Amino acid sequence: MVRFGVAVFLLSLMAAVNAAPLRVASFNIHYITPNQTDIVWSERRDAVRRVIGEMNADIIAFQEMETFVGGHFNDENRQLDWVLEHYPEYTAGAIGDPREFPITQPILFRSKRFTLEDQGWFFYSDTPDEIYSRTFNGSYPAFTTWVELTDRTTGETVRIVNNHFDYASGSNRRKSAELVANRLESVLNSGKAVILLGDFNAPGFWPPMGFLKDQGFRLVDPAGSTYHHNRGWHLIPAIDHILVTDDLCALDGIRRYTRDYKGVYPADHYPILAELSWTGKPLAQQCDSRALSG
Structure with missing residues (x-):
């Protein structure tokens, strides 16, 4: 009887593990710059703390997590320090010595759920492996960071690819999308699951996103504007996105975190979150096919 009870308990535990969704978020948190008069970090950091708690994400990909003090080789990152101080359950991946690894697009993950297998970066330029190389048209450096994580409970491995495309140049965005696809070709051919997310500075129907969908990525249905000018204005379609391969x-659809906290927004972009499942798991029966396009 005891053995039967233990067996039932183990089966229920396995079912619970298989039923756990993968909560993945993207958050353009906005730079800290000297003499800032708008979107001031000291005024909004508590709002950042609160929205991260509300998201309760397993993985968060950040963009613009940067403290400007001059030059690329600065290892100060007040935003990252603040988040990790208040949420020690996360580990920061896609980060390192700023002379060798850009530190402004970290990917945080729950330490108890995931192990970090690998990480890397590349810049949107003609020399993508040259750190801080300028974009294709010579404008300010922009780049992708990535981590490869293994879920401790299921053994599944997924690559999280965190992007921040140029806001000004359509040509740069298109070339960046092509570079991302090129860099992921061998990963996709190996059968690994990929989650592509970040600030693409492009609505889902613009050429860069269409190109990525043509490569086999499916776009999680956006819920509305994600960039709101730090005023809650919904003037343009979503430019922050989450895309997945067929393994997921x-x-x-996308969940946006649109509230302010006593009149203060966490940033000028809304954080976004998607709840995902592995297609081979029981939870996949609850997936909504209408939530993906590709």
């Missing part, structure tokens, strides 16, 4: 499905 979405339980619903």
